[in-house]
Amino acid sequence: NAGVTQTPKFRVLKTGQSMTLLCAQDMNHEYMYWYRQDPGMGLRLIHYSVGEGTTAKGEVPDGYNVSRLKKQNFLLGLESAAPSQTSVYFCASQDSPGLAGSDTQYFGPGTRLTVL
């Protein structure tokens, strides 16, 4: 049981380049989230999904897109990277409300992205 995994672990981009971050979970969770964390700050929500085929905007969605084609995967895309998107990106998952353990959110190890 790997939990939540993220690829890649590190990436350096030039301004204007695009990339996709992959999050995978093997716990059959309905809800998945993408957060970003800037130095000395708490995590902020970018986008989230409450089930396969559904996505919604969080607190800081600009410059990002997401897709949830399969229940176990949640992809975060940067179409044209900017230096302001330099950050550490965390993916998380949790059960639907009302299920045992639904109060616990499980996080991946993070992707450290630098945009030059």
Place this chain on the structure above:
Amino acid sequence: DAKTTQPNSMESNEEEPVHLPCNHSTISGTDYIHWYRQLPSQGPEYVIHGLTSNVNNRMASLAIAEDRKSSTLILHRATLRDAAVYYCILRENYGGSQGNLIFGKGTKLSVKP
């Protein structure tokens, strides 16, 4: 969402108890009190949560004030591995909502050998 207030940093000695405070004076009746921690260069991990009664698990204890306007995370014997940023987070019983966690800056706990 109701906000929480935590000290920016705290220090502890190894093998001594640690009491991490959190104020949440605007907490509503349906808000659960959650604690997560983030070890260096890792994602956050769940520690404990409660609603009204004190809670214990293998990692820590959570003491909740009778008026629920404050709570304290208790690590009974701090180890070097407990050095982390600890986040106190309020969550509604989120049936139907997006259910994300709202993070503040947390308390950075340093543990001295």
